[in-house]
Amino acid sequence: MSARKLHVDGRNEQLVLGVGVVTGIGLGLQGLSPTGSTVIDWLLLIASAVFVVWSGATAPWWALAAAAGIAAAIAEPWLPLLVGVGVLGLALAVGTARRSQPVERAIVVGAILLVLSTARDLGAFGVSTAVGVLVAITLAAFGLSRRSRRVRRVGYIAAGAAAGVLVIGTLALVLSGTSARPDLTTGEQAARQGLRELKAADFEQAQSSFERAATSFGRAADDVGAVWTAPARLVPVVSQHHRAVDQLASEAAAASSTVATQLGEIDFDALRIVDGRIDIEAVEGLQQPMAELQESLASLDAAVVSAQDPWLVEPLADRLADLRVDIAEQRDLGDKAVIALDRAPAMLGADGERVYFVMFTTPAEARGQGGFMGNYAEITIDEGEIELTDFGRHSDLNRAATEPFDLSEAPADWLAQYGGEGFARGPGRPVATDVWSIYTISPHFPHTARVADILYPQSGGQDLDGVFNLDVYALEQLVGLVGDVEVDGRDAPLNGTNTAEYLLIEQYETDDNAERIDQLEVIARAVTDRLLGGNAPEPIDLGRAMAPMVRERRLMAWMEDPSEQALLELVSMDGAVLGGRGDRDGVHVAINNDGTGKMDSYLERRMVYEETPDGDELSITIKHTAPVESLPDYVTAVSSDLGRGDGRWLVTVYSTRPVTEAWLDDQPIGVNTGQEAGLQTASIKLVLPPDGSATFRVRFGPNTSFDQTKLIVSPQPLVQPERWAYFGDAPRTLESRSVLDR
Incomplete structure (x- = not known):
């Protein structure tokens, strides 16, 4: 049967075309968007479905069965899976009937296309779509091969026209993209530079950078939006890139221009203390420009978001993602500034002394x-x-x-x-x-x-x-x-x-x-x-x-x-111990001078956090390095129960988990335990002679409640740097407030 030519005439052809239209509408209702333009998407989906269903109405039964099997195998929800299995059965039934049955074959093809539209992700993005397109093209090719020469010629002309549009559209995108790329790159770099300058509170330079960004994005928008690039809007995937770049360039140009304008209206010198006074009206006058600046940054972010699409090639997608990160950081800082300006008048005595x-x-x-x-x-x-x-x-x-x-x-x-x-x-x-x-x-x-x-x-x-x-x-x-x-x-x-x-x-x-x-x-x-x-x-x-x-x-x-x-x-100025840790594990070591001397400028501390088979441990090594002999007596003077130059300190470990065991220089010791600020505490008093050192080691209970991928440490602000080392999956050494990756 596969060797003979089949005909689809009269009422059967009308029914086949009707099945194709219904299939196209079904694909549109599935939310498929090959170009990103609603009108073009619907026209393209219906036209493509009609062509594939019309061509596939004469496809061999075994090709229909194979396609139905593939569709059923990659279907995501259970209902399309059942439909796919049913379509497979129908395809086999068509084969056993050994008649042309164009309408039945068309229904099978339409059902296959609808099931393929629900396919699950097959690894990398777009693989399932590629499989679906390949199956559709294969069915159309097998079907056309069984038609008369005249019908095949019509089909090939239609396919050739589509290929021509594809080539012209792709060429238009390549040419416009090549022309716009330098300006897009310059605009993106200028915008990111402006965000960095804004973060550093260099408003004058930030304004200049955003003005450059607006100019560059504007030129890119002119190149990409030219009339001769219209064919690019008709080609799936190509149109996604064209739309993304066009929209990004146009909206980013407008948003960057607005940001530059807003920056020109913000004058933080109004907050300066002049003759013992801060002008509260000037502070209030900054509230509206800062709020408008935030709105402008939100518009820039929206432009980047709307341009993002999973079909975009990786370099462009990565650039958009990086720009979004910078915008998000600045919006966060700006939100804090808006809140601060709102609270500032009252804090400056506007409502009373x-x-x-x-x-x-x-x-x-x-x-x-x-x-x-x-x-x-x-x-x-x-x-x-x-x-x-x-x-x-x-x-x-x-x-x-x-x-x-x-x-x-x-x-x-x-x-x-x-x-x-x-x-x-x-x-x-x-x-x-x-x-x-x-x-x-x-x-x-x-x-x-x-x-x-x-x-x-x-x-x-x-x-x-x-x-x-x-x-x-x-x-x-x-x-x-x-x-x-x-x-x-x-x-x-x-x-x-x-x-x-x-x-x-x-x-x-x-x-x-x-x-x-x-x-x-x-x-x-x-x-x-x-x-x-x-x-x-x-x-x-x-x-x-x-x-x-x-x-x-x-x-x-x-x-x-x-x-x-x-x-x-909100601005981390409250000084809360291990503040802002969220659900992450954390530890802090507090040292208090308990001997009345003033030698702690020379106190050295080294903290080692280590994962051991018996549990996480923290070792705190303290060294008393003060040059006692060269210091005045009142500096080295200590409690009467200590010798000259001796030091005594209260050492307290604050942690999210309780201390279960403790050692001093590897000798087991008892500790005073308690709680403060929602944290567990463990304390000892330590006495050291000049140039003496000791290691206080504690073991923590199991981590059953906190994020095990991060460890928050918050060094005490003394004179000598508090040095941290972490030994686990990835060692880290720190000298400042940090988050340790485990």
Whole structure:
């Protein structure tokens, strides 16, 4: 039967064509989109289905059976699978009947095409589609081969015309793409450069980059959208590329132009402190331009998203994906800026006077937060007017209390963890009289700030609306911005590169403790006066200088207002221990000086996290390297129960999982366990002689609740870098706050 020629005439031909139309409509309803244009897609699907069904109406039964078997084998849902099996049976029935049966064959072909349209993914994207197209072409070819010469000629002419459109369309895409590619590349590079500059708060350069991007994308859009490229819209896959490039170039040009315009309207210099005042109206005036900038970036992102298509070749798809990543990062930063501008007026006293407590801390004497508080400042802001209303030392606050300190309202888990270190009031356990010297004991800054909020009124201060912490490295950055500070007895002034070294090491080389105290106050007060006076830095410069300090937990803040505290958490300025870890495993080590000496600038720490057959372990090696013999007595002075130069530290491990075992220099020991800030804690007190070292090792319980692919570590901001090493699937060495890949 396969050798003879078959005819489809009269009513049978009409029915076959009808089956083809119905099949094409069915393919369209399946959501197939070979070109990305709705009208062209429907016309193309119906025309293709009619041609294949009409041609396949004379295909041999065994070809129909083979095609039906392939369709059933790769069908995804169970219903198309059953249909495919049924079609296979129908194809076999056609073969056993040994008659032409063009309508029945057409129905089989149409059903095969519909089942193929539901095919599951076969590995790489597009493989299942290629299989379906190949099956359809094969059926059409077998069917045409069994028609008369005249009919075959018509079929071949139709196929040739389609091939011609394919060639012309592909050539049009190649030529237009070749012409537009340099401008597309330049536009994409300029846009990404603008995003990097925007991230670095270089708004002027970012505006220039986006203007270049708009110009380049515009030229590319003109090339791709030219009239002579119209045939490319008719060719499957080719049209996807053409549409993606055309849409990307056009919409990216418009969005880039809008971004450039918005950047020209944003002036962050309006946030600068001038004569002790920030213009609240100017701050509010930035809210709308920033919101519009975010909308423009969203439009640029939408242009990239709409241009993305799984049919795109990998280089273009990769470029679009990379651009989206950059846009997403900037939109995230922009969203935070919009929220900050919304909260800023109230924080600047627009709704009433605000009082803020600023602590100046130094890690020369280690505390869990980083260092002990040497000086403090009280800042009052009302309607943008900023005033320094008090300034002093921690000892002033200790002496100012007229009654014993009361910390009964302190966070319960903070009291449970550290109450025994001088904070628990009760029979035989009063709050220490030098509480302001030791209250920065916790690495969880929200607790430290809350304790300051409780203590300050007891020392004669005002009720607080917020608390800020700056350590000596953050202070050094401010010195670099406001100008050199002269210090009595020192030939060269302090600047943005030597202030921290002076405050941590050089100042302790003098034997005159009173003189040292006066000089420390001079530095902190000079910086504060200049910030609030006529020498305030530009806001952008201030942000660039302080951003690393926030990441290193050397600049932290707390606000009493929940919405303002949420903003600090959003920008990771809240100082929460292991903050932002989500569902990931994490560990932090807090070291507190428990011997009253000021030798912690020389303290070395090395942390090794290791996966062992018995469980994850953390080894903490601490080395006391202070040059005791060359330091003044008041620097090396320690508790009466310690020898000269000896050091004693409270070492606390904060972790998401509890510690189950512990060792000190490989000898099993007991530890004090507890909880704070939702984390497990394990503590010991460690005594070391000069140049001595010890290793505290702990083993954690099994990980049953946390992401096992990541480990969050948050180094304590002391002087010597906290060095981390990880031994597991992939070793890592770190010196800053990091996420360790397991």
